[in-house]
Amino acid sequence: MERKRASLKFLVTVMSNQAASTPAALKHTPLNATHRELSAKMVDFGGWDMPVNYGSQIEEHHAVRTGCGLFDVSHMLPLDIRGANVRPFLRRLVANNVDKLQVSGKALYSCMLNEAGGVIDDLIIYFMDESWFRLVVNAGTAEKDLAWMEKMNAEWGMGLTLTPRRDLAMIAIQGPAATPALNNALPGVDSITAHLKPFNAAAMGEMFIARTGYTGEDGYEVMVLAKSAPFFWKALMEAGGKPIGLGARDTLRLEAGMNLYGQDMDETASPLESGLAWTVDMKTARDFVGRAALEKSEITKQLVGLLLLDKGVLRGHQKVLTKHGEGEITSGTFSPTMQQSIALARIPLGIAPGEEVEVEIRDKKLKAKVVKYPFVRNGKILIS
Amino acid sequence: MSIPADLKYTPSHEWVRVEADGTLTVGITHHAQDLLGDMVFIENPAAGRSLAKGEECAVVESVKAASDVYAPVAGEVIAANADVESSPEAINKDAYSAWMFKLKPANAADVAELMDAAAYQKLVESEAH
Numbered sequence: 106m107e108r109k110r111a112s113l114k115f116l117v118t119v120m121s122n123q124a125a126s127t128p129a130a131l132k133h134t135p136l137n138a139t140h141r142e143l144s145a146k147m148v149d150f151g152g153w154d155m156p157v158n159y160g161s162q163i164e165e166h167h168a169v170r171t172g173c174g175l176f177d178v179s180h181m182l183p184l185d186i187r188g189a190n191v192r193p194f195l196r197r198l199v200a201n202n203v204d205k206l207q208v209s210g211k212a213l214y215s216c217m218l219n220e221a222g223g224v225i226d227d228l229i230i231y232f233m234d235e236s237w238f239r240l241v242v243n244a245g246t247a248e249k250d251l252a253w254m255e256k257m258n259a260e261w262g263m264g265l266t267l268t269p270r271r272d273l274a275m276i277a278i279q280g281p282a283a284t285p286a287l288n289n290a291l292p293g294v295d296s297i298t299a300h301l302k303p304f305n306a307a308a309m310g311e312m313f314i315a316r317t318g319y320t321g322e323d324g325y326e327v328m329v330l331a332k333s334a335p336f337f338w339k340a341l342m343e344a345g346g347k348p349i350g351l352g353a354r355d356t357l358r359l360e361a362g363m364n365l366y367g368q369d370m371d372e373t374a375s376p377l378e379s380g381l382a383w384t385v386d387m388k389t390a391r392d393f394v395g396r397a398a399l400e401k402s403e404i405t406k407q408l409v410g411l412l413l414l415d416k417g418v419l420r421g422h423q424k425v426l427t428k429h430g431e432g433e434i435t436s437g438t439f440s441p442t443m444q445q446s447i448a449l450a451r452i453p454l455g456i457a458p459g460e461e462v463e464v465e466i467r468d469k470k471l472k473a474k475v476v477k478y479p480f481v482r483n484g485k486i487l488i489s
Numbered sequence: 490m491s492i493p494a495d496l497k498y499t500p501s502h503e504w505v506r507v508e509a510d511g512t513l514t515v516g517i518t519h520h521a522q523d524l525l526g527d528m529v530f531i532e533n534p535a536a537g538r539s540l541a542k543g544e545e546c547a548v549v550e551s552v553k554a555a556s557d558v559y560a561p562v563a564g565e566v567i568a569a570n571a572d573v574e575s576s577p578e579a580i581n582k583d584a585y586s587a588w589m590f591k592l593k594p595a596n597a598a599d600v601a602e603l604m605d606a607a608a609y610q611k612l613v614e615s616e617a618h
Contacts, residue, residue, distance in 0.1 A: 146526075161581075162552050163527045352526065352553055418530050418550045439529040439552050446530075467548070 134179035135274040135331035139338055143348055150351055151245040153180040158350035165353035166441040169320050170484045173282035174349035175341050179274040180244035183313075183328055184251065188265035191238045195230060197393050198257055200376060202386035206232035212304045212317055215384055216376045217250065218395025222402060223372035224379070226250050227364065229317060231306045239306075239313070241275070241326075243366050257394070273313075274334035278346060279324030279357075281484060287314075287325055289344035290337065298325075319354065321361025321482045356438050359447065362410065362479030368421055369408065369435040369449055375399065378451060380408030380478075404454065406432065410478035411448040411464070412488060415471040419448035419464060426463040426470065429453035434464065442481045443488070449478065492518070493585055497561075497600065498609035504585060505561045507600055513592040515561060517549060519584040520613050525551040528577035533569035533590050540564055540592070542599065547589055549580070562599040564592040 131154040140147065145156035156177065158165060168174050186194070195203040201215035211232050217225045226246040231239040242250045251269060258265050278287050288295040297307050297314055303323070306315035313328040329337050342348065355365070362380075364370055370379035377385065377399060387396065411434070413419050419437030432452030440447045448464075456462065458477045463470040476488050492498075497505040502521035506514040522528065530550035540546050540560035547558035568591040573579050579587035594600060604612065 146524075157553075158526060161527055356552060416530065417532075418555065420555060439550070441552070 132180070134177055135334040136177045136179060136276075136338055139335045140177065140348075145348070145350060148351070150180065153244060155180060156348070156350040158352045159348045162350065162352035162356070163441045165347065165349045166356050168347040169280045169322060169349055169353065169357055170442055170481070171281065173278060173280040173286040173324075173344075173346045174320070174353070175338065175346040176277040176279065176349050176354055177274075177338075178277050178319075178326065179331075179334070181275060182242050182244065182247040182250075183270040183273050183275065184240045184242060184254075185268045185270060186238050186240065186254075186265055187236055187268070188263065189236060190263045190265060191236060194258065194261065194263045194265055195238060196391055197261065198254065199228070199230070200385045200393055200395060201230075202389065202391060203230060203232065203238075204391075205386075206230070208305075209233055210301075210305045210307050212306060212315060216370075216381055217253070218376070218393070218399075219372060220394060220398060221372075222375050222395040222398035224366070224370045224374060224376055224381075225253055225372060227366050227370070227381075227384075229315075231313075231315065233308060245367060270328075272331055273311075273328045274331045274337075275326055275328045276334065276338060276341065277318055277320075277324065277326045278341060279318045279320040279349075280322045282345060283322070283324040286341055286344040286346045287327070290340035290346070319361070319363055320357040321363070321479060322357075322484065355436075356441055359436055359438050359449065360440050360442055360479070360481035362449070364408075364449070365436055374451075375402055375404070377402070377404050378406040378408065380449070406451050407454050407456075408435070408449055408451055409456070409458070410476040410480060410488070411437075411450050411462070411473040412443075412476050412480075413446035413448070413464070413471060413473050414461070415473075417446060417466050417469075417471055419446045419466075419473070423448075424465040425450050425452050425473075426465065427452050427456050427460075429455045432462075440480060442484075443486055447480050448473075492520075492606045492610050492613070494606045496585065497603035497605065498612075499559065499561045499603060500612060501559050503558060503561050505600070505603055506588075508591075511594070511597055512567060513561065513564065513594055513600070514588045515558075515590055515592060516588045517558060517580065517584060518609070522580050522584045525549065525553060525556065526581075527552050528580045530555075531574045531577045531580070531589065533574060534566045536566050536568055538566045540566065549577075549589075558589065560592070561603060562592070563595040565595075567591050567593050 140156040148157045199215040318324040423434045425432035434450045437448035532548040534546040545557040
Protein backbone atom coordinates (compact mmCIF):
# COMPACT_ATOMS: atom_id res chain seq x y z
CA MET A 106 0.00 0.00 0.00
CA GLU A 107 1.22 3.42 -0.84
CA ARG A 108 1.26 5.65 2.19
CA LYS A 109 -1.27 8.45 2.00
CA ARG A 110 0.44 11.71 1.25
CA ALA A 111 -0.03 14.64 3.50
CA SER A 112 -1.75 17.70 2.16
CA LEU A 113 0.12 20.98 2.21
CA LYS A 114 -2.31 22.19 4.83
CA PHE A 115 -1.56 19.27 7.09
CA LEU A 116 2.20 19.53 6.63
CA VAL A 117 2.21 23.25 7.18
CA THR A 118 0.11 22.89 10.31
CA VAL A 119 2.31 20.19 11.77
CA MET A 120 5.56 21.88 10.88
CA SER A 121 4.37 25.29 12.14
CA ASN A 122 3.45 23.80 15.47
CA GLN A 123 6.83 22.15 15.67
CA ALA A 124 8.68 25.26 14.68
CA ALA A 125 6.84 27.76 16.81
CA SER A 126 6.85 26.45 20.31
CA THR A 127 8.82 24.17 22.53
CA PRO A 128 6.38 22.15 24.57
CA ALA A 129 7.88 21.31 27.93
CA ALA A 130 7.42 17.64 27.07
CA LEU A 131 10.10 17.75 24.38
CA LYS A 132 13.60 16.84 25.48
CA HIS A 133 16.45 19.27 24.87
CA THR A 134 20.08 18.55 24.09
CA PRO A 135 22.75 20.80 25.68
CA LEU A 136 22.94 22.60 22.30
CA ASN A 137 19.25 23.53 22.06
CA ALA A 138 19.82 27.25 22.71
CA THR A 139 22.72 27.22 20.22
CA HIS A 140 20.45 25.87 17.46
CA ARG A 141 17.85 28.53 18.21
CA GLU A 142 20.50 31.28 18.09
CA LEU A 143 21.40 29.93 14.64
CA SER A 144 17.71 30.20 13.56
CA ALA A 145 17.41 26.47 13.02
CA LYS A 146 14.05 25.03 12.03
CA MET A 147 13.26 22.85 15.03
CA VAL A 148 11.11 19.71 14.88
CA ASP A 149 9.86 17.08 17.27
CA PHE A 150 12.18 14.18 16.47
CA GLY A 151 11.01 11.22 18.53
CA GLY A 152 10.36 13.43 21.54
CA TRP A 153 13.50 15.55 21.10
CA ASP A 154 13.44 19.18 20.01
CA MET A 155 16.00 18.97 17.19
CA PRO A 156 17.19 21.09 14.23
CA VAL A 157 15.96 19.73 10.89
CA ASN A 158 17.88 22.41 8.98
CA TYR A 159 19.43 25.85 9.45
CA GLY A 160 18.49 27.08 5.95
CA SER A 161 18.83 24.95 2.83
CA GLN A 162 19.03 21.23 3.53
CA ILE A 163 20.66 20.65 0.13
CA GLU A 164 23.42 23.20 0.82
CA GLU A 165 24.05 21.54 4.16
CA HIS A 166 24.33 18.19 2.40
CA HIS A 167 26.95 19.52 -0.05
CA ALA A 168 28.88 21.21 2.79
CA VAL A 169 29.50 17.78 4.35
CA ARG A 170 30.54 16.17 1.04
CA THR A 171 32.97 18.99 0.19
CA GLY A 172 34.02 20.59 3.50
CA CYS A 173 33.05 20.06 7.11
CA GLY A 174 29.64 19.73 8.75
CA LEU A 175 28.68 19.73 12.43
CA PHE A 176 25.82 17.64 13.77
CA ASP A 177 24.31 17.69 17.24
CA VAL A 178 23.75 14.00 17.92
CA SER A 179 23.38 14.40 21.68
CA HIS A 180 19.93 12.82 21.53
CA MET A 181 21.70 9.48 21.03
CA LEU A 182 22.68 7.82 24.29
CA PRO A 183 26.21 6.92 25.32
CA LEU A 184 26.06 4.06 27.79
CA ASP A 185 29.01 2.86 29.87
CA ILE A 186 29.06 -0.78 30.90
CA ARG A 187 31.53 -1.60 33.65
CA GLY A 188 32.42 -4.73 35.56
CA ALA A 189 34.44 -7.92 35.36
CA ASN A 190 32.08 -9.62 32.90
CA VAL A 191 31.49 -6.98 30.22
CA ARG A 192 32.98 -9.03 27.41
CA PRO A 193 31.10 -12.26 28.23
CA PHE A 194 27.92 -10.17 28.57
CA LEU A 195 28.30 -8.51 25.17
CA ARG A 196 29.23 -11.84 23.54
CA ARG A 197 25.73 -13.05 24.38
CA LEU A 198 23.91 -9.75 24.05
CA VAL A 199 24.72 -8.69 20.46
CA ALA A 200 24.86 -10.38 17.05
CA ASN A 201 28.34 -9.23 16.07
CA ASN A 202 31.28 -10.72 17.94
CA VAL A 203 32.96 -8.40 20.46
CA ASP A 204 36.00 -10.69 20.39
CA LYS A 205 36.91 -8.74 17.25
CA LEU A 206 37.70 -5.93 19.69
CA GLN A 207 41.16 -6.57 21.13
CA VAL A 208 42.84 -3.15 20.92
CA SER A 209 41.69 -0.40 23.28
CA GLY A 210 39.54 2.16 21.44
CA LYS A 211 38.40 -0.18 18.67
CA ALA A 212 34.74 0.13 17.64
CA LEU A 213 32.24 -2.46 16.40
CA TYR A 214 28.86 -1.94 14.73
CA SER A 215 26.25 -4.49 15.76
CA CYS A 216 22.58 -5.30 16.06
CA MET A 217 21.04 -6.28 19.38
CA LEU A 218 18.42 -8.93 18.63
CA ASN A 219 15.41 -10.31 20.47
CA GLU A 220 14.81 -14.05 20.86
CA ALA A 221 12.86 -14.08 17.57
CA GLY A 222 15.86 -12.65 15.71
CA GLY A 223 14.26 -9.21 15.24
CA VAL A 224 16.36 -6.09 15.71
CA ILE A 225 15.86 -4.31 19.07
CA ASP A 226 18.41 -1.68 18.04
CA ASP A 227 21.63 -1.14 16.13
CA LEU A 228 24.52 0.29 18.09
CA ILE A 229 28.22 0.99 18.24
CA ILE A 230 30.39 -0.67 20.87
CA TYR A 231 33.73 0.85 21.85
CA PHE A 232 36.15 -1.38 23.74
CA MET A 233 38.15 0.69 26.21
CA ASP A 234 39.45 -1.96 28.65
CA GLU A 235 38.29 -5.34 29.95
CA SER A 236 36.15 -3.67 32.61
CA TRP A 237 34.81 -0.78 30.49
CA PHE A 238 32.96 -0.83 27.17
CA ARG A 239 31.05 2.20 25.91
CA LEU A 240 27.93 1.74 23.75
CA VAL A 241 26.08 4.38 21.75
CA VAL A 242 22.42 3.57 21.13
CA ASN A 243 19.63 5.30 19.20
CA ALA A 244 17.61 8.04 20.89
CA GLY A 245 14.19 6.55 20.20
CA THR A 246 15.13 3.13 21.54
CA ALA A 247 17.36 4.18 24.46
CA GLU A 248 14.92 3.36 27.27
CA LYS A 249 13.87 0.07 25.72
CA ASP A 250 17.53 -0.88 25.16
CA LEU A 251 18.50 -0.05 28.71
CA ALA A 252 15.62 -2.06 30.16
CA TRP A 253 16.54 -5.03 27.96
CA MET A 254 20.20 -4.87 28.92
CA GLU A 255 19.41 -4.58 32.64
CA LYS A 256 17.09 -7.58 32.34
CA MET A 257 19.80 -9.67 30.68
CA ASN A 258 22.40 -8.43 33.16
CA ALA A 259 20.22 -9.75 36.00
CA GLU A 260 19.10 -12.93 34.23
CA TRP A 261 22.64 -13.98 33.39
CA GLY A 262 24.00 -12.94 36.79
CA MET A 263 26.64 -10.71 35.23
CA GLY A 264 26.79 -8.13 38.04
CA LEU A 265 27.53 -5.23 35.68
CA THR A 266 26.93 -1.52 36.18
CA LEU A 267 25.13 0.20 33.28
CA THR A 268 25.47 3.98 33.35
CA PRO A 269 23.51 6.13 30.85
CA ARG A 270 25.67 9.19 30.14
CA ARG A 271 23.12 11.97 29.73
CA ASP A 272 25.79 14.24 31.21
CA LEU A 273 27.59 14.06 27.86
CA ALA A 274 26.87 15.86 24.59
CA MET A 275 27.87 14.33 21.27
CA ILE A 276 28.90 16.34 18.22
CA ALA A 277 29.64 14.72 14.86
CA ILE A 278 32.25 16.52 12.76
CA GLN A 279 32.06 15.11 9.23
CA GLY A 280 33.57 15.75 5.83
CA PRO A 281 36.94 15.94 4.05
CA ALA A 282 37.86 19.02 6.14
CA ALA A 283 36.82 17.47 9.48
CA THR A 284 40.35 16.86 10.76
CA PRO A 285 41.69 20.43 10.32
CA ALA A 286 38.45 21.82 11.79
CA LEU A 287 38.70 19.64 14.89
CA ASN A 288 42.44 20.34 15.26
CA ASN A 289 41.83 24.10 15.11
CA ALA A 290 38.88 24.01 17.49
CA LEU A 291 40.64 21.95 20.11
CA PRO A 292 44.31 22.80 20.61
CA GLY A 293 46.35 19.69 21.36
CA VAL A 294 43.91 17.24 19.84
CA ASP A 295 46.14 16.84 16.79
CA SER A 296 48.28 14.41 18.79
CA ILE A 297 45.21 12.14 18.80
CA THR A 298 43.73 12.81 15.34
CA ALA A 299 47.11 12.20 13.68
CA HIS A 300 47.05 8.56 14.78
CA LEU A 301 43.35 7.75 15.18
CA LYS A 302 42.31 5.20 12.54
CA PRO A 303 38.75 4.92 11.19
CA PHE A 304 36.44 3.09 13.60
CA ASN A 305 38.70 3.75 16.58
CA ALA A 306 38.27 6.02 19.58
CA ALA A 307 40.42 7.60 22.25
CA ALA A 308 39.45 8.97 25.64
CA MET A 309 41.07 12.18 26.87
CA GLY A 310 39.78 12.82 30.38
CA GLU A 311 35.98 13.15 30.04
CA MET A 312 36.40 13.87 26.34
CA PHE A 313 35.88 10.92 23.99
CA ILE A 314 36.98 11.18 20.37
CA ALA A 315 35.84 8.53 17.88
CA ARG A 316 36.64 8.39 14.17
CA THR A 317 33.14 7.25 13.28
CA GLY A 318 30.11 8.77 11.59
CA TYR A 319 26.92 8.37 9.62
CA THR A 320 27.67 10.25 6.40
CA GLY A 321 30.08 8.16 4.31
CA GLU A 322 32.78 10.80 4.83
CA ASP A 323 35.85 10.89 7.05
CA GLY A 324 35.10 12.46 10.40
CA TYR A 325 34.64 12.22 14.13
CA GLU A 326 32.01 11.80 16.77
CA VAL A 327 33.19 13.64 19.86
CA MET A 328 31.62 13.38 23.30
CA VAL A 329 32.17 16.21 25.74
CA LEU A 330 30.63 17.22 29.06
CA ALA A 331 27.25 18.82 28.37
CA LYS A 332 28.26 22.18 29.83
CA SER A 333 31.24 22.42 27.42
CA ALA A 334 29.19 21.64 24.32
CA PRO A 335 28.04 25.17 23.29
CA PHE A 336 31.58 26.56 23.55
CA PHE A 337 33.01 23.58 21.63
CA TRP A 338 30.34 23.95 18.91
CA LYS A 339 31.19 27.64 18.45
CA ALA A 340 34.90 26.86 18.24
CA LEU A 341 34.17 24.26 15.56
CA MET A 342 32.11 26.81 13.61
CA GLU A 343 34.99 29.32 13.83
CA ALA A 344 37.24 26.57 12.47
CA GLY A 345 35.02 26.25 9.39
CA GLY A 346 32.41 23.71 10.47
CA LYS A 347 28.88 24.31 9.13
CA PRO A 348 25.84 23.39 11.25
CA ILE A 349 23.92 20.51 9.64
CA GLY A 350 20.38 19.47 10.53
CA LEU A 351 18.71 16.09 10.71
CA GLY A 352 17.31 16.56 7.18
CA ALA A 353 20.75 16.43 5.56
CA ARG A 354 21.84 13.76 8.03
CA ASP A 355 19.20 11.50 6.47
CA THR A 356 20.13 12.18 2.82
CA LEU A 357 23.84 11.75 3.65
CA ARG A 358 23.38 8.40 5.41
CA LEU A 359 21.09 7.12 2.67
CA GLU A 360 23.63 8.01 -0.06
CA ALA A 361 26.23 6.25 2.12
CA GLY A 362 23.97 3.17 2.22
CA MET A 363 23.68 3.13 6.00
CA ASN A 364 20.58 1.65 7.60
CA LEU A 365 18.25 3.74 9.75
CA TYR A 366 16.64 1.95 12.67
CA GLY A 367 12.84 2.04 12.51
CA GLN A 368 12.85 2.35 8.72
CA ASP A 369 15.30 -0.14 7.21
CA MET A 370 15.03 -2.60 10.11
CA ASP A 371 13.13 -3.00 13.34
CA GLU A 372 11.92 -5.71 15.74
CA THR A 373 9.88 -7.37 12.98
CA ALA A 374 12.76 -7.56 10.49
CA SER A 375 15.61 -10.04 10.35
CA PRO A 376 19.07 -8.49 10.03
CA LEU A 377 19.64 -11.12 7.32
CA GLU A 378 16.87 -9.49 5.23
CA SER A 379 18.04 -5.96 6.09
CA GLY A 380 21.46 -5.89 4.46
CA LEU A 381 23.10 -6.56 7.82
CA ALA A 382 24.32 -10.15 7.41
CA TRP A 383 27.89 -8.79 7.51
CA THR A 384 27.27 -7.74 11.13
CA VAL A 385 25.88 -11.09 12.28
CA ASP A 386 28.80 -13.32 13.27
CA MET A 387 27.97 -17.03 13.23
CA LYS A 388 31.50 -18.22 12.40
CA THR A 389 32.06 -19.59 15.91
CA ALA A 390 29.74 -21.57 18.19
CA ARG A 391 29.10 -18.41 20.25
CA ASP A 392 25.56 -18.41 21.65
CA PHE A 393 23.87 -15.02 21.32
CA VAL A 394 20.28 -13.84 21.69
CA GLY A 395 18.41 -14.41 18.44
CA ARG A 396 20.91 -16.85 16.94
CA ALA A 397 18.67 -19.93 17.18
CA ALA A 398 15.82 -18.07 15.48
CA LEU A 399 18.08 -16.80 12.68
CA GLU A 400 19.43 -20.29 12.06
CA LYS A 401 15.91 -21.68 11.69
CA SER A 402 14.63 -18.79 9.57
CA GLU A 403 14.09 -18.96 5.85
CA ILE A 404 15.50 -15.95 4.04
CA THR A 405 13.29 -14.80 1.17
CA LYS A 406 14.08 -11.09 0.91
CA GLN A 407 17.10 -8.85 0.44
CA LEU A 408 17.82 -5.17 0.94
CA VAL A 409 18.94 -3.52 -2.29
CA GLY A 410 19.60 -0.05 -3.61
CA LEU A 411 17.22 1.52 -6.13
CA LEU A 412 17.90 4.29 -8.60
CA LEU A 413 14.79 5.95 -10.02
CA LEU A 414 15.06 6.13 -13.81
CA ASP A 415 11.86 8.17 -14.32
CA LYS A 416 11.17 11.57 -12.74
CA GLY A 417 9.86 11.67 -9.20
CA VAL A 418 10.95 10.91 -5.66
CA LEU A 419 11.11 7.48 -4.03
CA ARG A 420 9.75 7.41 -0.47
CA GLY A 421 9.47 4.86 2.31
CA HIS A 422 6.57 2.35 2.04
CA GLN A 423 6.12 2.67 -1.73
CA LYS A 424 5.43 -0.71 -3.32
CA VAL A 425 8.11 -2.28 -5.54
CA LEU A 426 7.01 -4.68 -8.29
CA THR A 427 9.53 -7.31 -9.41
CA LYS A 428 9.36 -10.45 -11.55
CA HIS A 429 9.57 -12.49 -8.32
CA GLY A 430 6.85 -10.61 -6.46
CA GLU A 431 6.35 -7.46 -4.43
CA GLY A 432 8.75 -5.59 -2.22
CA GLU A 433 8.74 -2.31 -0.36
CA ILE A 434 10.92 0.77 -0.16
CA THR A 435 12.28 1.16 3.37
CA SER A 436 13.95 4.58 2.88
CA GLY A 437 13.80 6.86 -0.14
CA THR A 438 14.82 10.39 -0.94
CA PHE A 439 16.20 12.76 -3.52
CA SER A 440 19.99 12.47 -3.62
CA PRO A 441 21.57 15.93 -3.70
CA THR A 442 24.92 14.47 -4.84
CA MET A 443 23.47 12.37 -7.68
CA GLN A 444 20.61 14.77 -8.52
CA GLN A 445 18.16 11.90 -8.77
CA SER A 446 16.07 9.82 -6.46
CA ILE A 447 17.54 6.82 -4.61
CA ALA A 448 16.18 4.32 -2.11
CA LEU A 449 16.80 1.23 -0.05
CA ALA A 450 14.17 -1.43 -0.66
CA ARG A 451 13.38 -4.88 0.71
CA ILE A 452 12.58 -7.06 -2.31
CA PRO A 453 12.43 -10.79 -3.10
CA LEU A 454 15.70 -12.71 -3.55
CA GLY A 455 16.77 -13.44 -7.10
CA ILE A 456 16.66 -9.89 -8.42
CA ALA A 457 20.22 -8.87 -9.28
CA PRO A 458 21.89 -5.47 -9.61
CA GLY A 459 21.30 -4.01 -13.04
CA GLU A 460 17.76 -5.38 -13.33
CA GLU A 461 14.80 -3.05 -13.66
CA VAL A 462 11.81 -3.02 -11.33
CA GLU A 463 8.73 -0.80 -11.04
CA VAL A 464 7.76 1.41 -8.13
CA GLU A 465 4.18 2.50 -7.51
CA ILE A 466 4.11 6.24 -6.94
CA ARG A 467 0.60 7.67 -6.69
CA ASP A 468 -1.27 6.40 -9.76
CA LYS A 469 1.88 5.61 -11.77
CA LYS A 470 4.35 2.77 -12.10
CA LEU A 471 7.82 4.26 -12.49
CA LYS A 472 10.99 2.47 -13.62
CA ALA A 473 13.85 1.96 -11.21
CA LYS A 474 17.14 0.10 -11.48
CA VAL A 475 18.40 -2.26 -8.77
CA VAL A 476 21.92 -1.26 -7.72
CA LYS A 477 24.52 -2.32 -5.20
CA TYR A 478 24.84 0.33 -2.49
CA PRO A 479 26.49 2.50 -1.08
CA PHE A 480 25.62 5.17 -3.63
CA VAL A 481 28.22 7.73 -2.53
CA ARG A 482 31.40 7.45 -0.45
CA ASN A 483 34.04 10.09 0.30
CA GLY A 484 32.39 12.61 -2.01
CA LYS A 485 32.35 10.25 -5.01
CA ILE A 486 29.37 8.71 -6.77
CA LEU A 487 29.84 4.93 -6.92
CA ILE A 488 26.83 4.13 -9.13
CA SER A 489 26.96 4.56 -12.90
CA MET B 490 8.29 37.88 3.70
CA SER B 491 5.10 39.87 3.27
CA ILE B 492 2.00 38.30 1.77
CA PRO B 493 1.21 40.02 -1.57
CA ALA B 494 -1.99 42.07 -1.24
CA ASP B 495 -3.01 41.59 -4.88
CA LEU B 496 -3.32 37.79 -4.62
CA LYS B 497 -6.03 35.48 -3.26
CA TYR B 498 -5.32 32.48 -1.02
CA THR B 499 -6.70 29.12 0.08
CA PRO B 500 -6.59 27.59 3.57
CA SER B 501 -4.47 24.83 2.00
CA HIS B 502 -1.69 27.35 1.17
CA GLU B 503 -2.16 27.88 -2.55
CA TRP B 504 -2.02 31.43 -3.94
CA VAL B 505 -4.23 32.57 -6.83
CA ARG B 506 -3.81 35.56 -9.12
CA VAL B 507 -6.87 36.73 -11.04
CA GLU B 508 -5.63 37.83 -14.46
CA ALA B 509 -7.20 40.61 -16.55
CA ASP B 510 -8.92 38.04 -18.76
CA GLY B 511 -10.50 36.29 -15.77
CA THR B 512 -8.18 33.25 -15.83
CA LEU B 513 -6.40 32.18 -12.63
CA THR B 514 -2.71 31.60 -12.05
CA VAL B 515 -1.95 29.20 -9.16
CA GLY B 516 1.11 28.48 -7.03
CA ILE B 517 2.00 27.64 -3.43
CA THR B 518 2.73 30.31 -0.83
CA HIS B 519 6.06 31.42 0.54
CA HIS B 520 4.97 30.13 3.95
CA ALA B 521 4.32 26.64 2.50
CA GLN B 522 7.66 26.44 0.67
CA ASP B 523 9.48 27.71 3.75
CA LEU B 524 8.14 24.85 5.83
CA LEU B 525 8.57 22.20 3.14
CA GLY B 526 12.18 23.16 2.36
CA ASP B 527 14.20 22.53 -0.80
CA MET B 528 11.86 21.61 -3.66
CA VAL B 529 13.03 18.78 -5.92
CA PHE B 530 10.00 17.61 -7.91
CA ILE B 531 6.80 19.21 -9.22
CA GLU B 532 3.98 17.35 -10.95
CA ASN B 533 1.43 19.64 -12.63
CA PRO B 534 -1.99 18.77 -14.06
CA ALA B 535 -2.14 18.42 -17.85
CA ALA B 536 -3.69 21.22 -19.87
CA GLY B 537 -7.29 20.44 -20.71
CA ARG B 538 -7.98 18.59 -17.46
CA SER B 539 -11.20 19.53 -15.73
CA LEU B 540 -10.92 20.06 -11.98
CA ALA B 541 -13.48 20.15 -9.19
CA LYS B 542 -12.94 22.63 -6.36
CA GLY B 543 -10.55 21.09 -3.84
CA GLU B 544 -9.50 18.26 -6.16
CA GLU B 545 -5.94 16.95 -5.71
CA CYS B 546 -4.39 18.11 -8.95
CA ALA B 547 -0.66 18.65 -8.43
CA VAL B 548 2.15 17.41 -6.22
CA VAL B 549 5.10 19.29 -4.79
CA GLU B 550 7.96 17.28 -3.36
CA SER B 551 10.75 18.69 -1.25
CA VAL B 552 13.72 16.64 -0.07
CA LYS B 553 11.68 16.17 3.10
CA ALA B 554 8.18 15.30 1.95
CA ALA B 555 5.56 15.02 -0.79
CA SER B 556 2.36 17.02 -0.57
CA ASP B 557 -0.76 17.53 -2.61
CA VAL B 558 -1.83 20.78 -4.17
CA TYR B 559 -5.60 21.37 -4.54
CA ALA B 560 -7.66 23.15 -7.15
CA PRO B 561 -8.65 26.48 -5.53
CA VAL B 562 -11.91 26.58 -7.54
CA ALA B 563 -13.56 24.39 -10.17
CA GLY B 564 -12.27 24.93 -13.70
CA GLU B 565 -10.22 23.73 -16.63
CA VAL B 566 -6.43 23.65 -16.70
CA ILE B 567 -5.27 25.87 -19.57
CA ALA B 568 -1.49 25.81 -18.95
CA ALA B 569 1.13 24.16 -16.77
CA ASN B 570 4.49 25.77 -16.04
CA ALA B 571 7.18 23.52 -17.54
CA ASP B 572 9.93 25.85 -16.21
CA VAL B 573 8.98 25.17 -12.60
CA GLU B 574 8.86 21.43 -13.35
CA SER B 575 12.45 21.50 -14.63
CA SER B 576 13.61 23.92 -11.87
CA PRO B 577 11.53 23.19 -8.75
CA GLU B 578 13.93 25.32 -6.67
CA ALA B 579 12.37 28.37 -8.34
CA ILE B 580 9.54 28.00 -5.80
CA ASN B 581 12.05 28.36 -2.94
CA LYS B 582 13.58 31.43 -4.57
CA ASP B 583 10.32 33.28 -5.18
CA ALA B 584 7.12 31.39 -4.49
CA TYR B 585 4.91 34.16 -5.90
CA SER B 586 6.54 34.32 -9.32
CA ALA B 587 7.07 30.56 -9.71
CA TRP B 588 3.51 29.73 -10.73
CA MET B 589 2.47 26.11 -11.25
CA PHE B 590 -0.63 26.09 -13.47
CA LYS B 591 -3.36 28.31 -14.94
CA LEU B 592 -7.10 27.67 -14.65
CA LYS B 593 -10.14 28.91 -16.48
CA PRO B 594 -12.71 29.01 -13.64
CA ALA B 595 -16.06 27.32 -14.22
CA ASN B 596 -17.77 30.21 -12.44
CA ALA B 597 -16.01 33.56 -12.21
CA ALA B 598 -17.94 34.29 -9.00
CA ASP B 599 -16.23 31.40 -7.13
CA VAL B 600 -13.10 33.52 -6.86
CA ALA B 601 -14.86 35.74 -4.32
CA GLU B 602 -14.87 32.82 -1.87
CA LEU B 603 -11.05 32.74 -1.71
CA MET B 604 -9.20 34.41 1.18
CA ASP B 605 -7.64 37.84 0.81
CA ALA B 606 -4.11 38.62 2.03
CA ALA B 607 -5.27 39.80 5.46
CA ALA B 608 -7.29 36.63 6.07
CA TYR B 609 -4.39 34.46 4.94
CA GLN B 610 -1.97 36.37 7.16
CA LYS B 611 -4.29 35.62 10.09
CA LEU B 612 -4.35 31.94 9.18
CA VAL B 613 -0.55 31.76 9.04
CA GLU B 614 -0.31 33.48 12.42
CA SER B 615 -2.92 31.24 13.99
CA GLU B 616 -1.04 28.15 12.79
CA ALA B 617 2.20 29.50 14.18
CA HIS B 618 0.84 29.81 17.74
